[in-house]
Amino acid sequence: MLRIVVSEPARLDLREHFGYLAESDYDKALDFFDAARQTFADLARMPVMGSAYPSSQERLKGLRKWHIKGFKRYLVFYRHQPDSIEIVRVLYGAQDIRALLDRDT
Numbered sequence: 001m002l003r004i005v006v007s008e009p010a011r012l013d014l015r016e017h018f019g020y021l022a023e024s025d026y027d028k029a030l031d032f033f034d035a036a037r038q039t040f041a042d043l044a045r046m047p048v049m050g051s052a053y054p055s056s057q058e059r060l061k062g063l064r065k066w067h068i069k070g071f072k073r074y075l076v077f078y079r080h081q082p083d084s085i086e087i088v089r090v091l092y093g094a095q096d097i098r099a100l101l102d103r104d105t
Contacts, residue, residue, distance in 0.1 A: 002044040003084040013090040017074060032071055039068045039076055040087055047080040053101070060101060063088065077101065 006014075014036060022029035043050065043066060050066035068074040073093040079086045091097050 001041070002047060002081075004040050004044050004087065005084050006040070006087045007089070010087040010090050017090065017092065032068070032074070035068050035070045036074075036076075036090065039066065040085075042069070043076065043078060043085050043087075047078075047085050050076070050078065053077060055101070057102065063101070 014033065018029045018033055021032050047064075050064035053060065053063040053065050055061070055063065062079050064078055064080065066076050066078070068076060068090070075091050075093060075097070076087060077089045077091065079088060089101065091100060
């Protein structure tokens with residue numbers, strides 16, 4: 001299994017999503033966090049299971065995406081490195097994903 005590296009923007013994304021979900025259902029927020037961790041582990045075992053994120057920007061080349069198990073509207077954007085996967089962002093599908101990735105990645 002590859003080493004999992006979670007970027008600071010992805011950590012902030014996770015905290016934000018957890019907080020939002022916890023406002024209405026704390027147990028669902030805990031389930032989300034556990035599902036995110038499990039999804040990261042799944043990606044570390046099978047890094048090509050996500051699809052390539054299409055972009056003409058050179059700095060976004062190699063970026064892949066996959067959904068969090070049980071939370072399909074939450075997307076994990078990651079890069080497969082030789083010895084690790086880097087979790088770049090965790091975004092909700094209704095967010096302006098292109099703008100967020102163009103700005104922060």
